[in-house]
Amino acid sequence: MSSSLEISARCADSTDYIELRGNIDASAEQQLQRLPEMVRSQVVRFDFSRAGRINSMGIALLLRCFKHIREEKKAEIRLRELNPTNTILFKMTGVFMLASHEK
Amino acid sequence: MNRHLILALFHNMTDENAFRPLLDGFPRLLSLCNPPDRDRFGGIMAPLQLAPSLVILSTRLYPESRPELVGELRRLYPRAEILLVTPGTDPLPQLKRIADDRIRHLFVTPDHDAEGILSLRQAISGLLTGSPWQLRDYVRPGSRVHEFPLNSSSQKELLIEAVEHAIAGDSPEMELLRQKGALLADEMVENALYGAPRGDDGKKLYCKGEDRLIDDGEQIVFRYAFDGETLAMEIADGWGTLAPEMVVDFLSRNQDGALAEDGETGGRGLFIIWRFLDHLHVNIRPGRKTVLGGHLRAVSPLDWESPRGFSISTDYACP
Numbered sequence: 001m002s003s004s005l006e007i008s009a010r011c012a013d014s015t016d017y018i019e020l021r022g023n024i025d026a027s028a029e030q031q032l033q034r035l036p037e038m039v040r041s042q043v044v045r046f047d048f049s050r051a052g053r054i055n056s057m058g059i060a061l062l063l064r065c066f067k068h069i070r071e072e073k074k075a076e077i078r079l080r081e082l083n084p085t086n087t088i089l090f091k092m093t094g095v096f097m098l099a100s101h102e103k
Numbered sequence: 104m105n106r107h108l109i110l111a112l113f114h115n116m117t118d119e120n121a122f123r124p125l126l127d128g129f130p131r132l133l134s135l136c137n138p139p140d141r142d143r144f145g146g147i148m149a150p151l152q153l154a155p156s157l158v159i160l161s162t163r164l165y166p167e168s169r170p171e172l173v174g175e176l177r178r179l180y181p182r183a184e185i186l187l188v189t190p191g192t193d194p195l196p197q198l199k200r201i202a203d204d205r206i207r208h209l210f211v212t213p214d215h216d217a218e219g220i221l222s223l224r225q226a227i228s229g230l231l232t233g234s235p236w237q238l239r240d241y242v243r244p245g246s247r248v249h250e251f252p253l254n255s256s257s258q259k260e261l262l263i264e265a266v267e268h269a270i271a272g273d274s275p276e277m278e279l280l281r282q283k284g285a286l287l288a289d290e291m292v293e294n295a296l297y298g299a300p301r302g303d304d305g306k307k308l309y310c311k312g313e314d315r316l317i318d319d320g321e322q323i324v325f326r327y328a329f330d331g332e333t334l335a336m337e338i339a340d341g342w343g344t345l346a347p348e349m350v351v352d353f354l355s356r357n358q359d360g361a362l363a364e365d366g367e368t369g370g371r372g373l374f375i376i377w378r379f380l381d382h383l384h385v386n387i388r389p390g391r392k393t394v395l396g397g398h399l400r401a402v403s404p405l406d407w408e409s410p411r412g413f414s415i416s417t418d419y420a421c422p
Binding site for chain 1: 263279282283285286289290293310311312313357359360371372374375378379407
């Protein structure tokens with residue numbers, strides 16, 4: 001698992017698909033700050049299948065990023081392919097208040 | 104230990120009966136169900152001239168139905184430790200009141216099995232003797248304790264890999280334990296690297312994620328042990344800046360995820376550590392040392408929504 005975050009994005013069928021690869025922590029700050037600029041559609045699907053560890057700083061950055069996407073892009077956020085630990089983590093930290101879990 | 108009086112307060116007989124097997128073996132135990140309300144409690148208890156060393160309080164009684172009770176207990180028994188007990192099947196109590204009342208010990212009884220009994224007895228004995236929770240209390244005797252003194256932030260990933268490597272097995276339970284262990288090691292190290300170092304004005308000295316060298320005087324040491332079922336971890340730092348009253352306050356702020364949309368709540372890392380552990384311990388020597396740790400099991404009787412316990416010790420006896 002790559003330790004630093006890599007982001008790739010594509011758009012198809014009126015949906016933005018964003019894949020996150022690697023750990024999400026303080027080192028991901030700049031990338032996650034810029035991520036809302038990539039959003040073009042009203043639905044954004046985040047693929048976490050290749051995401052690694054997400055620590056508390058990573059949670060803070062994701063919350064900020066999702067908030068910007070919802071408020072500035074008026075887009076709906078859906079999260080998929082979360083591992084069990086990240087699913088629990090998102091539940092306990094309120095991430096699912098901003099984004100739905102697509103199983 | 105037999106000289107210590109323990110006062111135990113329960114909501115009703117059902118509540119008392121649930122805990123009764125866990126409290127056998129303490130000869131000076133006075134148990135009280137549905138204690139009288141605010142106006143009469145002091146009037147009835149004061150003439151008895153009790154001097155309990157420990158008051159055990161069920162969460163079915165406090166904080167929800169009798170929020171004033173701890174204030175009254177503190178007035179009557181200023182020297183007594185207060186231990187909240189809750190069944191693992193009950194919802195997590197609201198922490199705001201618990202934080203405001205500076206409660207430092209919450210114990211969750213997962214089940215009334217032998218392990219639950221032993222653990223609660225250990226918790227009570229530790230409180231009566233002033234002994235802090237320690238990493239080796241959680242794992243089988245003889246389990247190897249691995250120790251990593253840190254001298255650079257760059258060691259974090261190596262240390263996390265070592266924890267992951269120590270958890271052998273391909274079962275889903277072990278994979279989940281590896282994921283949780285890695286996350287907790289990450290949070291513990293981040294807390295010691297970036298949360299603990301503070302200047303005289305109380306402000307943080309380093310930004311999260313900043314590469315930095317660690318001075319010998321910081322004494323940041325990570326320890327872990329795995330006995331095939333239980334993973335125990337703790338981190339020590341020589342700063343001692345975590346105030347005891349801040350611990351439950353941080354947990355309380357993050358309890359409902361209600362502030363999540365603001366991004367920053369403060370103490371989220373500590374909250375995550377607590378929620379993933381079966382029990383969190385924080386031993387603090389103000390200005391000198393903080394030890395933060397706990398354990399989690401591969402097959403835990405607690406699901407993620409179950410309450411978790413904590414113990415915050417300050418004036419403890421040196422181990």
